Each structure stands twice: as C-alpha cells, then as structure tokens.
Amino acid sequence: MRVRVLFFGWAHDVAGFAEECVDVPEGECLQHLIRHYAQRFPRLQDLPLRAAVNQEMADPSYRLHEGDEVAFLPPVSGGSADNGSEGCRLCLLTREPIHPAEFVERLKAPADGAVVTFEGIVRDHSRGKRTLYLEYEAYEPMALRTMQQIGSEVKQRFAIDAIGIVHRLGRLRIGETSVLIAVTAAHRRAAFEACHYAIDRLKQMVPIWKKEYFEDGAVWAESEEQAEVSPPQAAPSRSL
Numbered sequence: 001m002r003v004r005v006l007f008f009g010w011a012h013d014v015a016g017f018a019e020e021c022v023d024v025p026e027g028e029c030l031q032h033l034i035r036h037y038a039q040r041f042p043r044l045q046d047l048p049l050r051a052a053v054n055q056e057m058a059d060p061s062y063r064l065h066e067g068d069e070v071a072f073l074p075p076v077s078g079g080s081a082d083n084g085s086e087g088c089r090l091c092l093l094t095r096e097p098i099h100p101a102e103f104v105e106r107l108k109a110p111a112d113g114a115v116v117t118f119e120g121i122v123r124d125h126s127r128g129k130r131t132l133y134l135e136y137e138a139y140e141p142m143a144l145r146t147m148q149q150i151g152s153e154v155k156q157r158f159a160i161d162a163i164g165i166v167h168r169l170g171r172l173r174i175g176e177t178s179v180l181i182a183v184t185a186a187h188r189r190a191a192f193e194a195c196h197y198a199i200d201r202l203k204q205m206v207p208i209w210k211k212e213y214f215e216d217g218a219v220w221a222e223s224e225e226q227a228e229v230s231p232p233q234a235a236p237s238r239s240l
Contacts, residue, residue: 001066009074009209010220014043031060055142088151090164098177107162112184116191118199120179122172129214134172139207150201158194160185
C-alpha cells in the first residue's frame with residue numbers, strides 16, 4: 001500500500017525534500033515508518049520529532065492504511081496539546097501583508113466594549129546576530145484546524161464575543177507583522193486575559209515553523225539544528 005509522507009521545519013532540511021510517496025507492507029504500523037526514516041536519515045534521531053496521520057497526532061502503534069498522509073513534525077515553539085472545535089471567527093493563513101485595523105473591523109460588534117490585540121512583528125536581531133529576514137512554513141490544513149480549536153477553547157474559558165487569528169507564511173521582512181490575534185468582549189479584563197492565553201496556546205500547538213536568516217547562515221527557531229538555505233525538492237515514490 002502507498003502512503004504520502006511530509007516533512008516540515010528542520011526535518012524537511014534533514015531529509016532534503018518536502019514530501020514523497022512510499023510503499024509500505026499491508027498492516028504495518030506508524031512505528032515501522034518512523035524506524036525506516038530514522039535509519040535512512042540518522043540525524044532525525046537527534047532531535048524530538050512527532051508524527052501526525054491525516055492531520056491528527058498519532059501514536060506509533062497506529063496501523064497505516066492505503067492513502068494515509070503522514071507528517072513528521074518538529075516541536076513548535078513551546079510544547080503540544082489538543083482540545084476544542086470550531087470557535088475562531090476569523091482564522092487565516094496568508095502570504096500577504098497583515099493589516100491589523102482592517103482585521104479588527106471585521107470582528108467588532110455593537111455589544112463590544114473592548115478590543116485587545118496582540119501583534120507579533122519581525123525584529124532585527126536574534127541569538128546575538130543581526131536578522132536579515134524570516135521564513136515561515138506550516139502544515140496548513142492542520143494549522144487552520146488547530147487555530148479553530150484554540151478559538152473554541154478561548155471562548156469556553158473567557159467571557160468574550162469573538163476571537164480572530166491570522167498568521168503570515170513565506171518570507172517576511174524586518175518590521176512586518178507575522179501573527180495577529182484580536183479578541184472582542186464586553187469588558188476589557190476578559191479580552192486581555194483571552195488574548196494572552198491565545199498567543200501562548202498558538203505557540204504551543206499550531207504546526208508553524210520559523211526559519212531565521214542571518215549573514216552567516218540560517219537556523220530553525222526553537223531548535224539548534226543549523227540548516228543550509230536551499231529549496232526543498234519533491235522525491236519520487238519509494239518502497240520500504
């Protein structure tokens with residue numbers, strides 16, 4: 001049977017490609033695939049790596065099926081968790097500049113007495129070096145669904161009206177907005193607390209990775225794994 005395998009973040013750099021299709025024996029479990037890639041690319045064993053099957057985090061004992069999509073996911077910035085359902089009024093991934101004022105206007109309602117926003121911007125330094133620019137990549141379907149889960153969790157915990165989250169992908173220049181979270185509520189305290197909670201959860205949960213580019217090379221954020229700056233290439237189908 002054939003499965004599709006995706007690599008993100010530093011795992012993408014270690015493998016040297018973004019995706020490939022592989023043939024695995026009938027009835028094999030995810031652990032079989034994990035061992036295969038650990039042997040093929042030993043550096044994958046040096047850093048923590050999780051696997052998702054069909055956009056859901058999966059246990060190594062999961063039995064693979066024809067057409068499954070397996071994604072190898074490095075840690076995002078802070079940890080992992082799962083919860084929630086539909087809840088984010090505006091959840092977007094974009095490769096275009098983010099315009100905070102326009103985004104907030106789409107969320108506000110007459111009953112709101114407060115709007116709180118968090119805007120993450122690209123700074124000009126990191127790790128004691130001058131940053132040239134950043135690149136963000138995401139496991140996009142899973143990222144959007146997780147953003148919705150965060151929205152649902154926030155609405156359950158705090159007395160808010162609406163929450164919106166938008167994250168940039170691709171190359172960002174210094175000073176550009178990388179992520180925007182906006183929360184509307186009748187009262188300011190709930191809006192402040194909900195916004196703070198939401199950005200922390202986004203950093204923990206959402207499969208988005210940041211690559212920082214310096215004058216002497218590049219590195220994936222939240223990892224000491226140095227990576228060559230080269231575009232990924234799709235690989236042909238393979239058999240295990």
